Amino acid sequence: MLRDPLLRAWLGLIGLSLASTVLALGVGHQAFVGLAATATGAAILALAWLKARIILAAYLGLATAPFLRRGFDLVLGLYALLLLALYLAPAL
Incomplete structure (x- = not known):
């Protein structure tokens, strides 16, 4: 059943979305401060x-396509680090 890579990807996306939602609800309800x-x-x-x-x-x-995937991963990772830096800049 879980041999289909698209099904595994979909389940992974559902799980990550659920985790994001739980974290966002905690911030929204002031469970996390500072x-x-x-x-x-x-x-x-x-x-x-x-x-x-x-x-x-x-x-x-x-x-x-491992070569292209590495390139996309690098660009995506650098973009995520830039967003993280911009997010953390006001906290410093």
């Missing part, structure tokens, strides 16, 4: 980065 809220925001960004990697690999077929 440094914990900032760390939660960074965790949500990391989950979004993982979701983007799954989409690129499974749905765009980059899993079969």
Whole structure:
């Protein structure tokens, strides 16, 4: 049943989306404040980065093209680090 890579990717995306939602609800209900809220925001960004990697690999077929996948992973990782830096800049 779980041999289909698209089904595994879809289940992974559902799980990561659920985790993002739980974290966002915690921030929205003031369960996290201060440094914990900032760390939660960074965790949500990391989950979004993982979701983007799954989409690129499974749905765009980059899993079969390792060279292109590495290039996309590098660009996506640098973009995620830039977003993280911009997110954390006001906290400094």
